[in-house]
Amino acid sequence: MVSKKRLDFGFNGYQAPVIPKAPRSIRRRGPRKKLVEDNKFCAFELLAAVAGKLLEETESSASSNIAEGKFPVGICTDEREKMQLIDDKALKSESFDHGSCAESAFIPEVSAQEHNLLSNFKGLRQDENDCVAEHTSVHESYDLQENIDCDIKLGICEDKNSDGCKLGGSVSVGDSYDRKLESGSENEKNQIGYISMANVSTVKDPIGECVNTNVLINSESSVQLPVYRDSVHGALLQKHWNNVKLGIRDDDENSFGRKKTSAKIRPFRPQPRMGHRRIRKTMASKYWKAGPRLKDCELYNTSEGMNTFYRYRKSFYARERCQRAHLKKRKLSKHRYDHEHSNNSISNLPEKGMRGDKSSSAVILHRASRAPAAGKGHQKVKDPHVKFSIKSFKVPELYIEVPETATVGSLKRTVMEAVTAILGSGIRVGVVFQGKKVRDDHRTLQQAGISQSSNVDNLGFTLEPSFTHISPSATPKKLPVLLPCDEDQPLPRSPTTPMIDSGISNASVEPPIVTNLDNVNNNELISPSKTTDDAIMDGAGPDSKALVPVPPMDAEALAVVQANPKPKRTEISQRRTRRPFSVAEVEALVEAVEKLGTGRWRDVKMLAFENADHRTYVDLKDKWKTLVHTASISPQQRRGEPVPHELLDRVLSAHSYWSQHQSKQHGKHHNPVVVEPLKIEETTLAEGA
DNA sequence: TTTAGGG
DNA sequence: CCCTAAA
Structure with a gap:
């Protein structure tokens, strides 16, 4: 109880970064x-x-x-x-x-x-x-x-x-x-x-x-x-964005209270084929190896950068699901998704x-400067060039x-x-000249009446999705x-x-x-x-x-x-984003384990991480595993956010304690829940390694 | 679904 | 963290 409360508090403050926890x-x-x-x-x-x-x-x-x-x-x-x-x-x-x-x-x-x-x-x-x-x-x-x-x-x-x-x-x-x-x-x-x-x-x-x-949709003319x-477009757009909104809401850890509902949503998708597993695993490993090198990246975990991305992606998933569910417009989703990726890539x-x-930042195109190529620049040389200075784009x-x-x-x-x-x-760029959209891409600037002499102010560029x-x-x-x-x-x-x-x-x-x-x-x-x-x-x-x-x-x-292209069969299966346990979480975990013992991760989860959807009992179990290990190695060998000695000591104590007092079901005595929780004070850090 | 462990 | 065999 206590632990949970405390933990919750901590989490709230923590405002877990939004990362899709795609189940x-x-x-x-x-x-x-x-x-x-x-x-x-x-x-x-x-x-x-x-x-x-x-x-x-x-x-x-x-x-x-x-x-x-x-x-x-x-x-x-x-x-x-x-x-x-x-x-x-x-x-x-x-x-x-x-x-x-x-x-x-x-x-x-x-x-x-x-x-x-x-x-x-x-x-x-x-x-x-x-x-x-x-x-x-x-x-x-x-x-x-x-x-x-x-x-x-x-x-x-x-x-x-x-x-x-x-x-x-x-x-x-x-x-x-x-x-x-x-x-x-x-x-x-x-x-x-x-x-x-x-x-x-x-x-x-x-x-x-x-x-x-x-x-x-862009139907060329519309x-x-x-x-x-x-x-009309506005409406459509709006609709679109609504989706976005949905997606966000749907995903995101911000909604701790949300429960797993969203996670339950099942996309109408074909089952993965055999073999993916293996592949995926392999890939995962590789990726993982690469991981450490991405130090910079790590930083993003808690920063907007990374989160944004994931979130973004996730929202897409959500939207996608949504769309599929309601409209089954796979195509769209797909495209969106693609776009998303391509976008990221292209960036x-x-x-x-x-x-x-x-x-909407400012860009400047100097056509003139790039037009003439060395050598055979024949006639071009004579062409009058129009310089554009695009201060900003009109964003949809x-x-x-x-x-x-x-x-x-x-x-x-x-x-x-x-x-x-x-x-x-x-994105498509639209050209608006004198208030009118210039659609014909084949028209020359001249034909369009766009020239250096013409009032450049009459020329505008728009970005069209x-x-x-x-x-x-x-x-x-x-x-x-x-x-x-x-x-x-x-x-x-x-x-x-x-x-x-x-x-x-x-x-x-x-x-x-x-x-x-x-x-x-x-x-x-x-x-x-x-x-x-x-x-x-x-x-x-x-x-x-x-x-x-x-x-x-x-x-x-x-x-x-x-x-992009390479991995034809890439499976978007993303490895869950890494979310290092915060000290607060560790503390909560320790406390819960002290109380419940090991082997009851489900309960630990419910007790201390009920609201942390991104922490599964397996995660907790794993974390405990690493904590025990961490506690048993020299501080110099530890990495990541340092865990207070105090906690590590407690980890060892609890570990040691529960090793002896089997907490597991079949454990010798008492009913699981009633096994006396470890008393920190009594069990000393004696056996620390 | 949970556990328990290996990867 | 992931993946799985077992339970």
Whole structure:
């Protein structure tokens, strides 16, 4: 009683950091894997985008080559390969889902769409078809890329023959039909382009349907919820955020009194396949080993940084569960999840700066300075350049709701989550010129009337969330071979997995990444440049490599790359976040054990940790185990938060005492509960080792 | 579900 | 902390 009270008090003050304590039962469920995969998918996009951008910069000079259709096939093929990876994943996850979730509804639909799409492109070469089709499946990346690229490209390519801007070195729909164009008429080209786009949107639909009710969807024309969004969007958004709120509430340790209810929620997910266990274990171990090295990380445990992340993630879980439960809109969840991850990953990219801006800091783009590339800068040199100085981005309005009793900290986190959610879900940049949104990405700045002379103040950029990521499922065909089972293949990828899973890498932007990389490499894992995923990183075809040296970024990007695509079957199974026992907890534990003895952890838990949902009786048992050990070693060998001698002494005493006075059921005498509790005073610290 | 232990 | 065999 006493102990409990005391403990409670302590805990309240402690305000346990919010870390998802995802119950194993939930965590363990397989589906997560899928999410991760998608996550990878997303990461691809992002990476591709970033890489593309880089390429572009480097490539601006070489862009002419691209324009000339220099590596059509190359690109296509390359891209196809990449896509296949994605597709593969997609397939896997799809089928996976099929298994247990009755949400496969879209699949057929999507397939159909796909067919249409393909049929529309009959005229094109097969490989082109593939390209296009695949692109479709990942159209989001285009969007993303476009947003990033157009900015620059438009200016650069302005005077190019093709009215469409080449999108960096990365493959894109544009490439597909642009090439076509080259051998066809302008008209034809446009048509193709049109078709392409149409299909893209068509394909999107399925998902849209799925997601719509929940989240704000971007249907190309309706997306901008930012400042310019309409009420409808607002509603959607709001809804979305409500979810967020729910998630938070649902998870989080702040709600100690909550009991395990939330933890009981069972996601509708397929059971993990055999073999995961093993894998997971392995990964866990590795991760664990890496753990100590993540000192910096540890700090986050109690700091906002880490917590935010976890919390964020958790909220996603929650939302996900919620959505699934109520809407079974798996797609959405998945995407969200992906986004979340990709977001985290991407945050490690050099582009960080840009991302940061989203949160409304100031950014400055000097297109002019980057446009002209060394050497063959032909006509570009003459192009007037427009300089943009983006002081800040307009951030989409966020609807946040928290109880009055929420702490400021939690409010911050909530906001953070909201922001992160948007960022993570894929941000799109919107251009608003003279109060109007400029949608046509293919228009040149000139055409849009944006010039240095024009009042720059009339130009604005907005950040638009795009929850539209198309589901990989949209692309059927492709390597259907390695279906689901593939997930059980631990082999090469496992090593990286832990990192990803650990969430640590994602959690904190800096140290972890580096660490991860090291670890990964040490694990002889990937040599960055070899990763299949790297291919994607390389962006467009073969040349890209040559074009893009990018040293620092590589490292970072790499980290990301590995973190995502690699572990196809990554199981999100996260190891519970480490939560060192505080002295107060130790004290409570000691007191409880003194009273109840060892072997009755369940009771100990109920007595002293009733409200600490994150402490299971197993945890307590383990802790006691370590405490006993700690107490028996020299203080110099101890690590972590030092436990007062007094407590350690009591630990030894209690341990010793209960060793003799079996407290266990079958124990000799008395009824368990009545066994006289250890009297600290009487049993001296005699036997201390 | 709990215990008890090994990893 | 995780994982499990047993109970």
